[in-house]
Amino acid sequence: MPLKQTRGPQTGVCNVCGTNGPLTVDHTPPKGWAPHVPMRVSEVMAPLREGTRHQYKKVSNGVQFRSLCQRCNRDLLGSRYDPELIRMVQSVTALAKTSLHIPAIQFLRIKPQRLIRSVVGHLCAQGVERYEKGELTVPLRDYIMDSGKPFPDRLSLCYWFFPYPGVVLTRDYHITHLGSKQTSLLWIMKCFPLGFALIDSGYSFDGIPAQFTMDRHRRLGIDDEAEIPVDLLQHPPRYFPEHPSNNSIIMSGPESTLASASPPRGRVLTPRSR
Ligand SMILES: [Zn+2]
Numbered sequence: 001m002p003l004k005q006t007r008g009p010q011t012g013v014c015n016v017c018g019t020n021g022p023l024t025v026d027h028t029p030p031k032g033w034a035p036h037v038p039m040r041v042s043e044v045m046a047p048l049r050e051g052t053r054h055q056y057k058k059v060s061n062g063v064q065f066r067s068l069c070q071r072c073n074r075d076l077l078g079s080r081y082d083p084e085l086i087r088m089v090q091s092v093t094a095l096a097k098t099s100l101h102i103p104a105i106q107f108l109r110i111k112p113q114r115l116i117r118s119v120v121g122h123l124c125a126q127g128v129e130r131y132e133k134g135e136l137t138v139p140l141r142d143y144i145m146d147s148g149k150p151f152p153d154r155l156s157l158c159y160w161f162f163p164y165p166g167v168v169l170t171r172d173y174h175i176t177h178l179g180s181k182q183t184s185l186l187w188i189m190k191c192f193p194l195g196f197a198l199i200d201s202g203y204s205f206d207g208i209p210a211q212f213t214m215d216r217h218r219r220l221g222i223d224d225e226a227e228i229p230v231d232l233l234q235h236p237p238r239y240f241p242e243h244p245s246n247n248s249i250i251m252s253g254p255e256s257t258l259a260s261a262s263p264p265r266g267r268v269l270t271p272r273s274r
Pocket of ligand 1: 016
């Protein structure tokens with residue numbers, strides 16, 4: 001199975017705005033969140049299917065895609081929206097590492113519209129030459145480019161505490177309940193300490209209570225604030241939602257990415273091997 005392409009041509013169509021021109025490299029998740037360390041990139045289901053011998057590609061500096069124009073990458077995401085996401089990441093990291101005894105459910109004051117645009121923008125950056133997203137192409141472009149637009153009604157963004165190593169990025173991932181005729185499209189971005197899932201077309205999402213979605217904030221103004229809960233104790237399991245559960249079916253393609261930190265080079269010395 002081919003691995004996800006991360007470096008395409010120097011010029012092409014921006015994954016967010018659709019403009020044809022020079023392309024820049026986007027760190028996904030963005031700088032300030034994900035560690036820029038050597039990683040092994042594989043398709044998400046490969047370790048489950050092929051075990052420890054699965055195919056992977058080495059990257060030296062985190063996961064990056066050359067897929068955005070400079071305006072979308074630097075002026076929109078980097079300057080206007082990413083700082084809110086990074087602030088949330090830093091707050092949750094501090095809560096996760098505190099030695100104080102604190103209630104499991106904590107509340108953060110954030111600007112949801114900036115946070116959602118940052119997450120959705122980096123989800124769009126995944127893949128090379130992937131501006132076309134079917135029915136979502138125009139709604140996603142307009143939402144990210146126009147700070148006055150509400151978050152589209154057909155979409156849902158949920159989040160949860162993710163206290164695990166590694167990075168998971170997917171797009172175009174279909175999920176359905178056993179016996180259900182309806183499937184939902186999922187885009188996922190996970191890296192300590194947060195997981196996000198963008199869901200198209202109203203999937204009642206097993207494992208994430210409704211209070212951990214951004215849905216009720218979809219019509220706020222760009223700088224309106226809201227208090228959002230984060231549950232540090234009752235969080236979904238490590239491989240949620242990209243691996244199927246007992247009552248769900250997943251359909252994924254090579255565009256799903258799992259990035260794990262590469263083990264350090266060399267051999268661990270034990271008393272016997274010296
Ligand atoms: Zn652009």
